[in-house]
Amino acid sequence: MKVTKPTIKNIARAAGVSTATVSRALAYKNNLKPATAKRIRQIAQEMGYHKNVAASQLASNMTNTIAVIINYTQTDFWIGILNGILHRARELNHQVITFYAGDNDSRRLTQTVNEALEHQANGILMISGKMEQEQVNILSTAHMPYRLISIYNPEHRYVSSNNVEIGEQATNYLIKRGHRRIGLVGIDHYLTGQQRLFGYQRAMTEAGLPINPQWIHYGDYSYQDGKKLFSAIQDGSVTAVVAGSDMIGAGLIKAATQSGWRLPEQLSIISIDGSDICELTTPELTTVSQDFYQMGLTSVDNLLQDQPATFIPTTLIERDSVQTLPTEK
Amino acid sequence: MKVTKPTIKNIARAAGVSTATVSRALAYKNNLKPATAKRIRQIAQEMGYHKNVAASQLASNMTNTIAVIINYTQTDFWIGILNGILHRARELNHQVITFYAGDNDSRRLTQTVNEALEHQANGILMISGKMEQEQVNILSTAHMPYRLISIYNPEHRYVSSNNVEIGEQATNYLIKRGHRRIGLVGIDHYLTGQQRLFGYQRAMTEAGLPINPQWIHYGDYSYQDGKKLFSAIQDGSVTAVVAGSDMIGAGLIKAATQSGWRLPEQLSIISIDGSDICELTTPELTTVSQDFYQMGLTSVDNLLQDQPATFIPTTLIERDSVQTLPTEK
DNA sequence: CTGAAAGCGCTAACAT
DNA sequence: ATGTTAGCGCTTTCAG
Numbered sequence: 001m002k003v004t005k006p007t008i009k010n011i012a013r014a015a016g017v018s019t020a021t022v023s024r025a026l027a028y029k030n031n032l033k034p035a036t037a038k039r040i041r042q043i044a045q046e047m048g049y050h051k052n053v054a055a056s057q058l059a060s061n062m063t064n065t066i067a068v069i070i071n072y073t074q075t076d077f078w079i080g081i082l083n084g085i086l087h088r089a090r091e092l093n094h095q096v097i098t099f100y101a102g103d104n105d106s107r108r109l110t111q112t113v114n115e116a117l118e119h120q121a122n123g124i125l126m127i128s129g130k131m132e133q134e135q136v137n138i139l140s141t142a143h144m145p146y147r148l149i150s151i152y153n154p155e156h157r158y159v160s161s162n163n164v165e166i167g168e169q170a171t172n173y174l175i176k177r178g179h180r181r182i183g184l185v186g187i188d189h190y191l192t193g194q195q196r197l198f199g200y201q202r203a204m205t206e207a208g209l210p211i212n213p214q215w216i217h218y219g220d221y222s223y224q225d226g227k228k229l230f231s232a233i234q235d236g237s238v239t240a241v242v243a244g245s246d247m248i249g250a251g252l253i254k255a256a257t258q259s260g261w262r263l264p265e266q267l268s269i270i271s272i273d274g275s276d277i278c279e280l281t282t283p284e285l286t287t288v289s290q291d292f293y294q295m296g297l298t299s300v301d302n303l304l305q306d307q308p309a310t311f312i313p314t315t316l317i318e319r320d321s322v323q324t325l326p327t328e329k
Numbered sequence: 330m331k332v333t334k335p336t337i338k339n340i341a342r343a344a345g346v347s348t349a350t351v352s353r354a355l356a357y358k359n360n361l362k363p364a365t366a367k368r369i370r371q372i373a374q375e376m377g378y379h380k381n382v383a384a385s386q387l388a389s390n391m392t393n394t395i396a397v398i399i400n401y402t403q404t405d406f407w408i409g410i411l412n413g414i415l416h417r418a419r420e421l422n423h424q425v426i427t428f429y430a431g432d433n434d435s436r437r438l439t440q441t442v443n444e445a446l447e448h449q450a451n452g453i454l455m456i457s458g459k460m461e462q463e464q465v466n467i468l469s470t471a472h473m474p475y476r477l478i479s480i481y482n483p484e485h486r487y488v489s490s491n492n493v494e495i496g497e498q499a500t501n502y503l504i505k506r507g508h509r510r511i512g513l514v515g516i517d518h519y520l521t522g523q524q525r526l527f528g529y530q531r532a533m534t535e536a537g538l539p540i541n542p543q544w545i546h547y548g549d550y551s552y553q554d555g556k557k558l559f560s561a562i563q564d565g566s567v568t569a570v571v572a573g574s575d576m577i578g579a580g581l582i583k584a585a586t587q588s589g590w591r592l593p594e595q596l597s598i599i600s601i602d603g604s605d606i607c608e609l610t611t612p613e614l615t616t617v618s619q620d621f622y623q624m625g626l627t628s629v630d631n632l633l634q635d636q637p638a639t640f641i642p643t644t645l646i647e648r649d650s651v652q653t654l655p656t657e658k
Numbered sequence: 659c660t661g662a663a664a665g666c667g668c669t670a671a672c673a674t
Numbered sequence: 675a676t677g678t679t680a681g682c683g684c685t686t687t688c689a690g
Contacts, residue, residue, distance in 0.1 A: 005449075005472045007666095007667055007668085008667070009667075009668095017676075018677045018678075020668095020669080020677060020678075021676055021677075023667095023668065023669060024669090024676085027669085036676085048470035048471050048472050050446040050471055051667090052387070052667050052668070053448050053449070054384070054387045054666085055383070055387050055667030057682085058381070058383045058666090058668070058669090058681095058684085059667075059670080060668075073411065073412050073415070079402055082402065082429065096429065097428060098427040098429065100411065100427065108419075117379040118381070118382040118385075119382050119426075120382070143333065144334075144379075336682095337683070347661045347662075348683085349662080349663095349686080350661075351684095352684065353685090360659070361659055361660070362659060380683090383682085384682070384683035384685085387665095387667065387682090387683080387684070387685090388666055389666085389686080390666065390685095
């Protein structure tokens with residue numbers, strides 16, 4: 001489909017004015033006769049004109065745009081963040097354009113980071129579970145402000161929950177209810193996972209509880225992995241688990257239920273990172289949640305105001321009818 | 330944060346060549362000495378250079394970009410579509426940039442459509458439940474190819490499932506199981522909803538079943554509305570319902586369960602538009618599903634190859650342990 | 659194989 | 675209040 005788009009030149013000709021006047025009219029500048037301005041806009045609309053943002057950006061050297069990179073398409077924990085970003089960005093008269101990198105595909109993430117970098121945004125917000133040094137390097141040498149969202153990385157600017165604290169709170173929740181053999185299921189091999197593991201270890205250690213390495217199982221935060229990982233704990237070696245994400249928690253619950261387990265009698269689960277989906281999937285699930293929406297708001301402020309790295313407060317949400325068994329098997 | 334980005338001019342100076350040569354080197358053109366090319370790329374990387382896509386587009390008049398507009402941020406049915414789009418777009422060497430319009434906020438949708446239009450994409454894919462004439466007009470007069478995804482609108486190019494068929498299949502599923510008083514809950518007031526309603530009506534009529542207007546309830550496809558709408562059917566006037574979306578279905582199930590109902594004994598539910606979340610929320614739910622991923626693939630092909638409007642095939646997915654009651658109350 | 663130069667569509671001084 | 679003009683950073687002829 002060959003499409004010839006009208007330009008301000010066409011409009012200028014049609015309106016019998018110069019391109020500068022057209023430009024001014026369309027930008028709602030106040031230094032021209034309202035009547036002319038209105039007439040020009042009228043003509044522009046009739047011609048189905050839309051500004052060529054490339055040319056505009058190039059000429060003005062301004063974009064008022066925030067680029068968001070998302071490295072997940074299977075889980076939806078980032079939707080809350082994105083909503084927050086959108087809200088605050090609009091408030092501050094910024095546009096948001098989003099780039100998807102797929103699911104933890106390193107090569108495509110690199111490619112996507114480069115794509116985002118080529119768009120002359122005011123800055124980049126990066127929502128990704130995994131990041132390799134390569135991508136971080138590209139970002140950090142690219143002369144463009146960026147923030148890692150929900151990714152704690154002490155060497156960079158981030159807006160993240162405190163994963164150590166989250167891991168610790170979740171574990172303590174179970175310990176307080178009498179559990180002694182507590183698993184940690186579905187954390188990743190990267191920093192986030194390591195932090196949560198550290199919090200888990202700290203809670204266990206401070207409670208004087210031993211940790212069995214076989215209680216710790218890695219995954220990719222997905223529902224699928226949650227289901228898979230149930231097999232790793234169905235020998236009954238633990239009475240409770242901290243799920244590395246709500247999707248992991250949901251997967252565990254699904255698999256456990258399918259195996260005929262009754263929850264939470266046979267297994268108590270507390271899940272990290274409750275998103276909205278959490279209520280849906282598992283009303284009985286307790287969640288140590290990040291306030292994702294708030295994280296989005298904060299991210300934009302942090303980026304545009306050039307603030308230092310920051311933590312989002314962690315809150316523990318008990319839902320409906322949670323009653324975990326206060327006894328060890 | 331004041332950032333001065335390197336340009337090809339800087340690189341040219343640093344490399345002792347002309348900007349033309351730099352441009353060629355970075356575009357991997359084969360008409361220059363490999364050694365020079367490599368050296369230039371090396372320098373570019375060291376300087377943290379990234380192409381200014383605005384300038385590039387302007388000069389070459391090419392973007393190889395597909396713009397996607399999404400008008401939902403609370404439900405996630407579109408993620409499957411987006412994945413399909415991403416996959417096929419990459420295959421065809423196209424970039425995807427995504428614009429979020431929020432949640433059925435007409436003003437913001439208009440704004441977002443305009444933003445997308447200003448980016449010189451090859452075309453626009455629009456995923457939205459509701460669309461008003463205003464936005465459709467803007468799109469259709471903008472000299473840019475576009476497709477409405479999952480929106481049946483005979484006056485425009487669309488890639489959609491056949492909503493009449495979907496409504497009919499779902500209703501027939503319940504009729505075959507012996508239900509006679511069947512509700513339709515949570516459809517919208519727009520074309521999609523009307524089509525599904527029509528299918529429902531056709532199935533009922535062909536089965537010789539009467540339709541009570543009070544069995545039909547409107548909503549916005551959200552989980553929240555599903556919960557709300559349960560009150561509309563809890564008088565027991567229907568023995569089964571077609572849920573207008575899987576989120577509606579999930580909401581109904583949640584509310585019904587909270588009210589102490591046992592499903593499917595007291596109420597059979599079949600849900601339209603099962604996304605992945607569907608399995609998660611309600612393993613016992615039967616779904617008339619669109620293949621969202623396929624819809625994404627098809628959308629890209631359809632757009633880039635300038636094909637006519639098309640329907641995606643509909644499939645009925647029975648999950649796990651569905652056994653609806655074959656008797657009327 | 660490389661350089662010089664002419665724009666792409668728009669904005670922003672600077673004139674008038 | 676409007677027109678003239680010089681670029682923005684890049685690509686792409688056209689020369690050499």
